[in-house]
Amino acid sequence: MEFHPRPEAGEPRPWAFPAPERTALANGLTVLRCHRPGQQVVAVEVLLDSPLDAEPEGLDGVATIMARAFSEGTDKHTAEEFAAELERCGATLDTMADHPGVRVSLEVPASRLPKALGLLADALRAPAFDDGEIERLVRNRLDEIPHEMANPARRAAKELSRQLFPAESRTSRPRQGTEETVAAIDSAAVRAFYEKHVRPGTATVVVVGDLTGTDLDALLADTLGAWTGGAATPHTMPRTTADDSGRVVIVDRPGAVQTQLLIGRVGPDRHESVWPAQVLGTYCLGGTLTSRLDRVLREEKGYTYGVRAFAQVLRSAAPDPASGVQGAAMLAISGSVDTESTGPALDDLWKVLRSLAAEGLTDEERDVAVQNLVGVAPLKFETAASVAGTLADQVEQQLPDDYQARLYRAYAETGTVEATTAVVRAFPVDRLxxxxxxxxxxxxxPVRALGIGEVSVVTGG
Structure with missing residues (x-):
């Protein structure tokens, strides 16, 4: 039997994360563009300066309802007509509200970009916020909440935020609101939040794709440039505080056959010089199937299908010693084990963390992590959407436009000792x-017997 010859690898070519061009429209909207030849699906990200801590008291979730309502009709189209127009463009429109603000994401074939940008501009400029549509979105959100509370991973995440942050901090409460706060939202509340926080002068649009033959300046001026709004200053981020004193909280689920684990604390964000080493060390600890946690808990002991360690930026800002304002990243370890293995699995997990401090990472672990993080970058950013999303992250986290390119260089230059020190400081065994x-x-x-912190029990709720 004859097979086709094995494909041969081509010559390696230099690669760097693409650098955007930054401009602004007459209405104050900041524009980042990145021409990517061959990317015929254009990705557009709009960042709105409407963070969750700007939500009025008692209306947690109003930013989420507003974001979802952007695609539910405008002054020109009903909700059904708007959806049909998007479909004719072959476009998708997604929205998300998170701690830093609201994002509106558009993907569309390059040939249909003018029409799709017009629809996007209408959604931002004159959303309908129809009473009936807002009521439907509120009902949908209320239906989602019990499902989230029934999901062990989601329930663990909510509890960890509640434990880490003070009750008065928006970060301590569910991002999309509770049943009580969502039920209080109506179209008037949505419109009031929109009018106060959504305007072009504090917004940014990122456009990535093949822009050959496209006069983007003229196109943006005719679409998003028609969006008007009063002058505004960017939202001021409140100080971030967290209590990471070592303790264990059990969310009781009687009869559960598995235990969901979520172990975390708050640490440095991307503005801190330790970030590259922290990411590298965390990857060695639990970033892949060959990491230390997986090697012990999955391969050697068979407690779990997988355990992951990660650093997730919650809100980012350059540290300000005068005000105490700083960014925050969640440093966490997550996974699930069968109920009977909960105690032994936690015991071995703590042993892995202690071994990092005692023995350190190996050069081989560090090299593998660098190869994985840096080597896959050209594939990771193959699409326009991945590039646009990362550029939007940089804007949202108040980072320079060349941050991602410099980050990959920093990974490659970070040594084993630096990565070890960073991950040990990120996951101190007595501050989790x-x-x-x-x-x-x-x-x-069994958990009490481990001595890893005071143990308390709360209802599953």
């Missing part, structure tokens, strides 16, 4: 908040 979602009657005593 451990949330366990599982059967308290079966796991409480």
């Amino acid at each position: 908040v451990t949330v366990l979602v599982g059967d308290a009657a079966r796991i409480e005593e």
Whole structure:
């Protein structure tokens, strides 16, 4: 039997994360553009300076409802007509509200970009916020909440935020609101939030794709340039504080056959010089199937299908010693184990963390992490959407436009000792908040016996 010859690898070519061009429209809207020849699906990201901590008291979730309502009709189209117009363009429009603000994401074939940008501009310029549509979105959100509370991973995440941050901080509460706060939202509340926080002068649009033959300046002026709004200053970020004193919280789920683990604390964000080493060390700890946590808990002991360690930026800002304002990243370890293995798995997990401090990472672990993080970058940023999303992250986190390119160089230059020091400081064994979602009657005593922190039990809720 004859097979086709094996494909041969081509010559390696230099690669760097693409640098955007930064301009502004007459209405104050900041524009980042990145021409990517061959990318015939153009990605557009709009960042709105409407963070969750700007939501009025008692209306947590109004930013989410507003974001979802952007595609539910404008002054020109009903909700059904708007959806049909998007479909005719072959476009998709997604929205998301998070701690830094609201994002509106558009993907469309380059040939249909003018029409799709017009629809996007209408959605931002004159959203309908129809009473009936807002009521439907509120009902949908209320239906989602019980499902989220029933999901062990989502329940653990909510509890960890509640434990880490003070009750008065918006970061401590569910991002998309609770049943009580969402039920209080109506079209008047949505419109009031929109009018106060959504305007072009504090917004940014990122456009990435093949822009050959496209007069983007004229196109943006005719679409998003028609969006008007009063002058505004960017929202001021409140100070971030967190309590990471070592403790264990069990969210009781009687009869659960598995225990969901979420272990975390708050640490440096991307503005800190330690970030590259922290990411590298965290990757060695639990970033892939060959990491230390997986090697012990999955391969050697068979406790779990996988455990991951990660650093997730919650809100980012350059540190300001005068005000105490700083960014925050969640440093966490997550996974699930069968109920009977909860105690032994946690015991071995703590042993892995202690071994990092005692023995350090190896050069081989560091080299593998660098190869994985840096080597896959050209594939990771193959699409326009991935580039646009990363550029939007940089804007949202108040980072320079060349940050991502410099970050990959920093990974390659970070040594084993630096990565070890960073990950040990990121996950100190006595300063971790451990949330366990599982059967308290079966796991409480084995966990208490470990001595990894005071243990408390809360209802599954």
